[in-house]
Amino acid sequence: MTGIGELHTVDPARGADSVLTEAAVVVENGLIAWVGRASEAPAADRATDVEGRAVLPGWVDSHTHLVFAGDRGAEFAARMAGEAYAAGGIGVTTNATREAGDETLRGLVAGRVRDAVAGGTTYLETKTGYGLDVEQELRAARIAADAADEVTFLGAHLVPEGADPDDYVETVCGPMLQAVRPHVQWADVFCERGAFTPEQSRRVLEACRDAGLGLRVHGNQIGPGEGVALAVELGAASVDHCNFLSDEDVAALAGSATVATVLPACDLSTRAPLAPARKLLDAGATVAIASNCNPGTSYTTSMNFCVATAVLQMELTVEEAVRAATLGGAKALRRDVSAPDRPAVGHLAVGTRADLHVLDAPAAVHLAYRPGMPLTWGVWRAGRREV
Numbered sequence: 001m002t003g004i005g006e007l008h009t010v011d012p013a014r015g016a017d018s019v020l021t022e023a024a025v026v027v028e029n030g031l032i033a034w035v036g037r038a039s040e041a042p043a044a045d046r047a048t049d050v051e052g053r054a055v056l057p058g059w060v061d062s063h064t065h066l067v068f069a070g071d072r073g074a075e076f077a078a079r080m081a082g083e084a085y086a087a088g089g090i091g092v093t094t095n096a097t098r099e100a101g102d103e104t105l106r107g108l109v110a111g112r113v114r115d116a117v118a119g120g121t122t123y124l125e126t127k128t129g130y131g132l133d134v135e136q137e138l139r140a141a142r143i144a145a146d147a148a149d150e151v152t153f154l155g156a157h158l159v160p161e162g163a164d165p166d167d168y169v170e171t172v173c174g175p176m177l178q179a180v181r182p183h184v185q186w187a188d189v190f191c192e193r194g195a196f197t198p199e200q201s202r203r204v205l206e207a208c209r210d211a212g213l214g215l216r217v218h219g220n221q222i223g224p225g226e227g228v229a230l231a232v233e234l235g236a237a238s239v240d241h242c243n244f245l246s247d248e249d250v251a252a253l254a255g256s257a258t259v260a261t262v263l264p265a266c267d268l269s270t271r272a273p274l275a276p277a278r279k280l281l282d283a284g285a286t287v288a289i290a291s292n293c294n295p296g297t298s299y300t301t302s303m304n305f306c307v308a309t310a311v312l313q314m315e316l317t318v319e320e321a322v323r324a325a326t327l328g329g330a331k332a333l334r335r336d337v338s339a340p341d342r343p344a345v346g347h348l349a350v351g352t353r354a355d356l357h358v359l360d361a362p363a364a365v366h367l368a369y370r371p372g373m374p375l376t377w378g379v380w381r382a383g384r385r386e387v
């Protein structure tokens with residue numbers, strides 16, 4: 001790829017010099033083979049001239065809930081009229097999802113993934129969590145595994161109506177975990193008032209960790225709580241939402257390998273105080289930006305929108321926001337370092353996966369400067385053009 005006006009490599013090895021101008025990238029067998037100044041590029045069989053456009057790594061969306069049916073537009077409207085968000089809405093989507101046939105549900109998920117890719121996302125996590133019984137969580141895990149790069153088991157999303165909370169937790173840790181285990185890499189819990197207590201959350205996370213799953217936590221979304229502390233203590237890869245953080249929470253994240261994942265579209269859609277991304281970065285924490293696409297709190301897969309919001313509202317620079325939505329997401333999924341059979345994603349360096357997002361703009365700042373405009377011009381996933 002030649003004619004790159006501004007190349008955001010997001011390569012940690014380049015330090016402060018990770019943005020190149022008049023650059024080129026060489027791709028071979030789905031991997032990045034060379035990155036540098038266009039004038040020094042080696043010869044290649046074929047070339048795509050992007051005519052001065054900006055190029056970024058594809059977005060790594062590390063937090064979505066794509067396996068759902070139904071609509072909660074009325075709940076959203078009520079919220080815009082002053083109602084507060086509460087965890088109970090998850091039950092509405094659970095009922096609609098259970099009623100949807102397999103093919104319908106697969107079609108809905110595939111459409112959402114297509115939308116995400118059309119917006120520059122090249123690596124995507126999604127979760128179960130709208131099944132809430134063994135059979136339905138297993139169905140969700142299978143559908144998710146066919147559609148997404150990484151799958152998270154979120155049986156502990158809400159205690160289903162009529163169930164005893166502690167009995168349900170035992171089901172999650174026992175037969176449900178056993179059923180979904182072959183299809184998932186991660187486990188998550190909604191540690192929040194109205195969902196799962198810190199004790200129940202710990203029980204779920206420890207059982208899932210013992211079953212070999214990596215851990216993630218939905219924490220500190222609706223109010224202050226123990227989600228962040230629990231995530232850090234258990235070595236979770238990520239704690240997501242982070243709207244209500246104490247100074248101790250910020251310090252704990254800064255001193256840990258747990259990524260603080262902020263969800264700007266969700267914060268707007270729930271009229272929540274924005275997660276303190278600026279403060280987290282200043283303290284030294286690793287921050288990821290994700291869409292949290294779901295029908296209750298964030299019905300969008302647009303990472304361009306999330307990045308623009310992080311710049312306009314959360315006081316991140318464009319470079320910081322791009323990093324959080326690429327390398328940050330990769331760190332939250334522990335995919336930032338190449339392994340022999342798994343090239344790293346989220347940055348552009350020799351040997352990483354050739355996931356490229358070409359903007360119809362000369363510089364990444366246009367994502368925030370022209371918010372809401374259709375700025376995704378081309379998308380390559382593992383070297384193959386998809387958009």
Ligand SMILES: N=CN[C@@H](CCC(=O)O)C(=O)O
Pocket residue numbers: 065087089090093190218221266292294295296297298
């Ligand atoms: N907070 C928990 N889960 C989702 C919302 C689920 C819903 O309301 O349907 C979230 O991440 O915001």
Ligand SMILES: [Zn+2]
Pocket residue numbers: 063064065218292294
């Ligand atoms: Zn979520």
